[in-house]
Amino acid sequence: MPELNNTEIIELLRAKIADHVKIEIDQVDPARNLDEIGLSSLQAVIISGELEDVLEVEIDPMIMFENKTINEVAEKIMQLTNG
DSSP states (O other): OOOOOHHHHHHHHHHHHHHHHTSOGGGOOTTSBHHHHTOOHHHHHHHHHHHHHHHTSOOOTTHHHHOOBHHHHHHHHHHHHTO
8 A cells, every 4th residue: 555644645636636625725625625626426426435545555445424524534545545
């Protein structure tokens, strides 16, 4: 499994969300609510699967719904990868 720190996971999430929502990465504030960014439920599930592939760890798609911001999602992913 690739060793990523919290900042790297946040940047990975920002890039994936920007790509799926079709906005520039600098418009993706990690402290902003994911709903406000425009992330749909389907996009959240797809991103969860993409993160699993990159991080080589099982990620329940619910992580994207139970946490409101990229910062919160990244923290939960860090717990999984260090778990």
